[in-house]
Amino acid sequence: MAVTIRDVAKLAGTSITAVSAALNNSSGSTIRVSQATRERIYDAAAQLGYVSNPIAKSLATGKTKVLGLMLPYADAFVDQNPFCNQVMSGIMREVVHRHYNLMLYTATSGIQKDRAAMLVDSRIEGLLLVMPPEDSAIFLKCKKRNIPYVSILDRPIAGSWSVNSDDYTGGRMAAEHLVRLGHKRIAHLMGSQDVSTSQPRARGFRDTLELAGIEVQEELIVQSGFDWRLGMDSTQQLLQRGLKHMPTAIFAANDLCAEGAIRAIRASGLSVPDDIAVVGYDDTWYATLTQPPLTTVHMPIEEMGEMAARMLIARLEGDDSIDPQPVLPVSLTVRNSCGAFSAPFVDGTKSSPAVRQ
Amino acid sequence: MAVTIRDVAKLAGTSITAVSAALNNSSGSTIRVSQATRERIYDAAAQLGYVSNPIAKSLATGKTKVLGLMLPYADAFVDQNPFCNQVMSGIMREVVHRHYNLMLYTATSGIQKDRAAMLVDSRIEGLLLVMPPEDSAIFLKCKKRNIPYVSILDRPIAGSWSVNSDDYTGGRMAAEHLVRLGHKRIAHLMGSQDVSTSQPRARGFRDTLELAGIEVQEELIVQSGFDWRLGMDSTQQLLQRGLKHMPTAIFAANDLCAEGAIRAIRASGLSVPDDIAVVGYDDTWYATLTQPPLTTVHMPIEEMGEMAARMLIARLEGDDSIDPQPVLPVSLTVRNSCGAFSAPFVDGTKSSPAVRQ
């Protein structure tokens, strides 16, 4: 049916060995092919429309040039999470660039975790894990079958390769921005406790206030969550404490949580940013849709995907020089929800004029 | 390194033929294995932890049990489109259920279309195309290499397999809902002209008004788009025409467009739904976030993915009884942006009491 290496050899009047060597014109091979035969082979291949069969190649070489991508429990992510999209986009970019392919798996909650892990077959050389649960059976399977993997994660895991973003600095940046704008009473709506990103962000937030000589008021640091309803509820509670104790700024757990905060603030007749400034986290596309558009900490999501793919490929190709747990830098995307662009911070960083003193 | 069929055969004291037959205990094979040897083989396999090598299997059988999934130009979809997520989720469900695997491709705009098509390698048995551009080189490649494909599409393509949703009825449903609520002056913000979903939806809209004896006012049917900015702009123009000519309801191109409409209405001091009712399209997760939550036409996106996978697999397995161009039904998700649940329509359909006469 399909045209094989033998057909090409026959037409070119050579051996299949020569064809194989000529077509993978990598210098690594010990086989030598003269320029003349090489060209006859090229011609024959072109004439027949020969395409190498990657399956046969894989069987012979033991390499497949395929990576696996394990997405988290689909159901939870289906609708609401642009995160996966963006990570995939970054991964894809690198994978295509390096001439690899991607096999998709999801840890569907419908089937047992074991089953999901079983599905990772030997066609893949390595695995990319997006936000794997800590106890995932995948880790064991990978170790057992000796499949290298890299996780894209909210926390570093000891002894395993992963890509992380700099949550601590993210917390600092949000806080610094607000401090620069003159805020003294800043609230922080923390993300859910079981997601470990929440801790370093909160630490960054606290450290920044201290550095600025602002006393951290514990009653302004509240447990909230990544949902807008939670953000709204928490904010309502903050606002009910009376004017004296109300914050002048809120650092929310993420963009959706910030949306909830904004709604609560408005519902109580106050204005964002005039009465209360709001900062989000993640910089998803949603951040441009809030009213006013949200100032938010930008996570380099695509870059994280790209980096993960790069690390995995490097590892597969025997490059040991790569950092197994890189921390990618975050940045602050300034929009209108704080009413201002940056003002000088206590450490003397230069900046634009302050808006609120 | 890995344990092979030969190792199992040796341990069980049989031939590799027997092992192969026993382990694929499909009745299709002509090879017969006694119960006794079968069990010895099972034991040996379990003891060695044998896992079949799918690559070798593929090479021998010519089947890979892998489908390709081609996503549209990544850049445009990265952030804002939950559509791909949902389609993927549906596809994944079916693919896992049928014990297939999924290889991911994207028609990245960075590389030429030809390159993208080249990347579809012979490891896949069939291809699922999400919203392929009409002129895509993929179609040719697939035909040439004889790879069956199914598209998930906004329009049926003659002579090719595709899954569509019933846009015409979607347009009707939106209009009927508004007519039932007593609206006479209903505007329609049409989607962009180059996306062919826009036409049937508009037809459904028009036909419904006519059926209800409401004159279709051409100046209320305007070209808009799938972006919230476009929705806002179009709506502002509608509102500037003065009270007499203002619509009492708007059927938007999609949920984001509806968001724009809502903003424009609010900005001009009017209320949704009291002054103007708004209906969206798609029922993405975003529809719950608008204020008020959006009444919108629900597209069965996941089901479309599932159906596409089912069709492709059926086709691969020689099932000819399947409809090559199914049209999936839409429904109306009623929330608060029209202020009411359904009222009787002119055709006599029964319903709940009307809110506006």
Place this chain on the structure above:
DNA sequence: CGAATTTGATAAACCGCTTCATCAAACGAC
């Protein structure tokens, strides 16, 4: 010019699995 080396080419083994062709033994029917 003869020996050593390089160059060009190939046959054959192999990757791990399926499957066809073949065959001996057991079984049933007459």
Place this chain on the structure above:
DNA sequence: GTCGTTTGATGAAGCGGTTTATCAAATTCG
């Protein structure tokens, strides 16, 4: 008891590539 049929089992030939070992011819060199 003989003959046809079923049952159980196997060797060997692929599938389409890569790679090792081998070899003849051409080239280099003292």
